[in-house]
Amino acid sequence: QSALTQPPSVSGSPGQSVTISCTGTSSDVGGYNYVSWYQQHPGRAPKLMIYAVSKRPSGVPDRFSGSKSGNTASLTISGLQAEDEADYYCYSYEGNYPYVVFGGGTKLTVL
Amino acid sequence: QVQLQESGPGLVKPSETLSLTCTVSGGSVISHYWSWFRRPPGKGLEWIGHMYFSGSTNYNPSLKSRVTISVDTSKNQFSLKVSSVTAADTAVYYCARLIAATGFFHFDYWGQGTLVTVSS
Numbered sequence: 362q363s364a365l366t367q368p369p370s371v372s373g374s375p376g377q378s379v380t381i382s383c384t385g386t387s388s389d390v391g392g393y394n395y396v397s398w399y400q401q402h403p404g405r406a407p408k409l410m411i412y413a414v415s416k417r418p419s420g421v422p423d424r425f426s427g428s429k430s431g432n433t434a435s436l437t438i439s440g441l442q443a444e445d446e447a448d449y450y451c452y453s454y455e456g457n458y459p460y461v462v463f464g465g466g467t468k469l470t471v472l
Numbered sequence: 473q474v475q476l477q478e479s480g481p482g483l484v485k486p487s488e489t490l491s492l493t494c495t496v497s498g499g500s501v502i503s504h505y506w507s508w509f510r511r512p513p514g515k516g517l518e519w520i521g522h523m524y525f526s527g528s529t530n531y532n533p534s535l536k537s538r539v540t541i542s543v544d545t546s547k548n549q550f551s552l553k554v555s556s557v558t559a560a561d562t563a564v565y566y567c568a569r570l571i572a573a574t575g576f577f578h579f580d581y582w583g584q585g586t587l588v589t590v591s592s
Binding site: 413 | 576579
């Protein structure tokens with residue numbers, strides 16, 4: 362069982378917005394601004410989409426945004442596109458060994 | 473542009489040791505953390521562990537007793553060993569670079585992944 366809780370699946374229609382949650386504790390998500398999100402298409406390597414809660418790496422569309430409230434981080438994808446259909450994972454720094462915690466992943470389906 | 477490439481046997485027998493290497497190009501292993509992940513069929517992405525180039529390591533507690541990560545600065549490579557493998561260790565294995573500094577803790581560059589099947 363993963364330390365961070367994500368919904369197994371979410372869905373939305375093209376053009377809509379969806380939000381994926383990632384719930385932890387005050388020892389990880391709530392205690393540090395070190396949440397990152399990764400997108401993984403079938404058969405492909407994971408790709409960094411968001412780091413430090415809300416920062417986007419160069420090349421990631423601004424349709425992807427991250428936020429945090431208390432012990433829950435969120436990834437919001439606006440203006441859904443077919444290419445956004447993928448699995449999404451959240452990772453966070455934790456204050457105790459082994460210092461890494463992660464979610465079980467969320468499958469995003471674009472209807 | 474940093475690139476990572478995994479290599480190693482695609483088939484390992486039960487009870488044996490799985491060994492993979494990740495070759496780093498376009499950058500140096502020095503002054504960075506290096507990580508391994510895996511994704512078993514039908515399951516999610518799992519962090520295995522990471523190592524600083526100078527030797528300190530952190531491992532997923534669920535695998536810690538069987539995992540060793542090492543870095544070879546002379547070859548600009550790092551490696552993963554998983555001992556006493558079973559079918560549950562069948563997965564696509566990925567290597568990645570961890571950025572760990574004040575204000576940053578994320579995995580920025582990833583290898584393409586390599587499938588390892590545990591079977592007799």
